[in-house]
């Protein structure tokens with residue numbers, strides 16, 4: 001019995017202190033901004049799938065991984081406590097403004113954002129387009145809730161802190177660290193509803209790997225323009241909707257959208273952003289009414305190419321290049337805060 005008590009005391013008090021004591025005056029200051037998600041999820045059983053996302057507060061998340069203190073001076077802030085299916089533009093603006101403020105006031109050297117995996121790719125890309133700093137911003141999540149057997153959140157959080165602390169992560173834009181891999185925010189996407197290895201960059205692969213406490217990069221995206229979108233005065237973004245393409249699709253969803261007054265429509269088309277005739281006619285009518293129509297694709301990888309199968313200029317469309325529909329929506333919303341000029345917006349899709 002005495003041995004058990006001694007073991008528990010060493011595990012709970014001594015080991016965490018040892019890990020914490022490794023941070024020095026020169027260690028990077030890392031702020032962890034928590035938004036919820038499965039990484040903060042809690043369930044009644046360690047072996048069943050049912051759980052509620054976003055239950056565990058930031059302090060408990062940090063206390064569960066005392067090893068993070070070996071990599072920097074860590075503090076936490078709760079930005080939101082939601083499942084990322086409820087992520088929204090107001091929270092994106094709050095998060096981005098807070099990160100810009102932290103860097104402007106020199107409050108931290110790097111940021112980690114804990115986030116649900118469902119919309120993590122959209123938040124990562126939004127931050128990539130709006131955070132003005134070369135300092136690391138690393139998003140992380142988990143596929144299993146914190147109460148599950150073999151949960152992945154603690155390891156992912158430790159890895160994300162290592163990535164944020166690494167000098168090699170400077171100037172990479174916003175990145176996602178999950179499952180021992182590092183992804184560029186622009187290219188990463190969630191590919192599986194249940195697999196641990198859900199995140200992938202289908203066109204280009206991960207830019208780096210995390211293993212055995214070491215962070216290694218192999219590639220870097222050149223789609224990281226220094227000019228970011230200025231959101232300082234914004235409290236909302238222009239309305240942009242997404243419509244899905246499929247065989248024998250009715251144009252009704254497009255007409256319903258037109259009537260709801262959006263500034264843009266992203267079309268998740270078949271193959272190279274293609275549509276059947278009725279949907280094409282409805283999208284062309286939308287473009288004639290001044291709605292910015294962007295052709296994207298539902299295939300999951302590859303580019304949507306301009307003026308190949310579709311007469312984009314004649315119909316008034318732009319193409320998303322290799323952005324998936326949900327990321328094309330993010331770039332279109334931000335672009336529309338600056339211009340409604342089709343040519344300029346097309347340039348953005350080839351630049352960002």
Ligand code: SIN
Nearest residue numbers: 038083084116117118
């Ligand atoms: C969520 O996105 O908040 C739920 C799913 C997850 O985090 O894996």
